[in-house]
Amino acid sequence: MIETRESISEYVVLIGIITQHQDDKQSEEYLDELEFLTLTAGGKTLKRFVQKLDKPNPKTFLGSGKLDDVKTYIDNNDIGTAIFDDELSPAQLRNIERILNCKVLDRTNLILDIFANRAQTSSAKAQVELAQYQYLLPRLTKMWTHLDKQKGGIGMRGPGETEIETDRRIIRDKISLLKKKLQSIDRQMSVQRKNRGKLIRVALVGYTNVGKSTLMNVVSKSDVFAENKLFATLDTTVRKVVIKNIPFLMTDTVGFIRKLPTQLVESFKSTLDEVREADLLLHVVDISHPNFEDHIASVNNILGEINSVDKPTIMIFNKIDAYTTKIIEEDDLVTEKTKEYYSLDDWRKTWISDIGKKSIFISAIEKSNLDEFREKVYASVRELHIQRFPYNDFLYFE
Incomplete structure (x- = not known):
């Protein structure tokens, strides 16, 4: 069998710093995530380089x-791409590419590339x-100076790179036209949201690859695309869900990530409006991920940026089926029981106990604890519905 270009991985090295x-x-965790991003983009990591610095060389x-x-x-192993875990300045990008003589990407460019590859709808x-x-x-x-080296691959999807398209005036015109197009899309989506009737709106939010789409499929009995890769879902999906006697709208939104490019937060305004306008x-949290608390903080930071952090929220700790913990031997009197040794019951007794009824542990893929999940969602939606429509008593007779 002859391998096609698409079947051959692009070999890369990853580069990060310790400050x-x-x-x-943290540097290792970020590079783990960068490697997953690289895999999602179609690349294969051969080596990581890390340097301890007070601050990056300007x-x-x-x-x-x-x-x-x-x-x-890179020279000895015929590597075509070097990917840096932080955003590089234009000057750094030029200098590094001249020295390494290969394609150089930063984290922002890599994420943009994945988004370009995953985008399906016009919006x-x-x-x-x-x-x-x-x-x-x-x-x-x-x-301008490296057009001859652009031969496709990771970081090269999306807008064309011909000389005329890289003229500053043309690029600014394109940005202006795209903003106008998105304003039109925003108006259309706003009308769609208003036309959805008097239904409570529930939005699934969370870090990328925590199982939002899988949960959406289980609860709404739909077939939203779900995959064990980062940013499997970019397009907002809305489904009508009925639990007991109350219908509501459930929205699956794009996943968040640490160091999410500011350009994406701004350009995905219409998508994030689904979160802003949710009741x-x-x-959703991947409880099996060792850094899930950092993921929660990252999501909350972005929710803060879009003025949605104070909305009524239920914490859904997903993937309990994949949760593992280290075990301390009974005769081990030295090892401290840190978080890596916590069982799920131990986690329930931490800060998670403070949110009480506003949290639940489930497995969407194994359909574990989904009855309790439905009860919690039903109770919250019912409470919001009564507040908004206090005279619709007939809805609440079972």
Whole structure:
């Protein structure tokens, strides 16, 4: 069998740093996530490079010695792409690409590329294209001098890269046209939301790849695309759900991530409006992920940016079927019982106990505790419905 271009992985190296604001453990976690992003984009990581710095080098991000190590490995192993875990300035990007003589991407560019590959509808495509052009605009100098090296692959999907398209005036015109197009889409979506009638709106939010779409499929008996990759869902999906005697609308939204590019937060305004206008949030968390608390904080930060952090919320701790914990032997009197040794019962006794009835542990894929999930959602939706429509008593007779 002859391998096609699509079946061959693009080999990459990952590069991160350890600073006073990001210790070695955090750096490793971020690179784990960057490797997952790379896999989602179609690449295969061969090696990671990490350097301890007080702050990134303003010219080359890494120190000259470490950058030489990266170059040697790239040359000796025929690597085509180097991906940095932080956003690079236009100057850093130009300098690093000149030294390494290969394609250089940063985390922002990688995420934009994944979004470009995943976008299906006209709305999602326009939102991603706008974010890409906003990212591209200050980097046009680099694009002019390296057009001959652009042969596709990770980071090269989306807007074309011909010389005329990289002219600043043309790019600004494209950004202006895309903004107008998205304003029109925003108006259409706003009308759609108003036409959905007097129904309570529930939005699924959470970090990417926590199982929102799987939960949506189970609860609404629909077939929303779900996959064990980052950003499997970009387009907002709305389904009518009925629990007992109360109908409501459930929305599956794009997943969040640490260091989410500001261009995407802005360009996906119409998608995030579904969250802003929701009456109830179901914050889905992957309890099996060792850094799920950081994921919660990241999601809350973005909810804060869109003025939605104070909405009524139920915390859905998903993937209990995949949860594992380290075991301390009975005769081990030295090892401290840190979070990595917590059982699910231990977690229930932590800060999670403070939110009490506003939390639940489930497995969407195994359909565990879904009856309790439905009861909690029903109670919250019913309470909101009574507040909004106090005279519709007939709805509540069972």
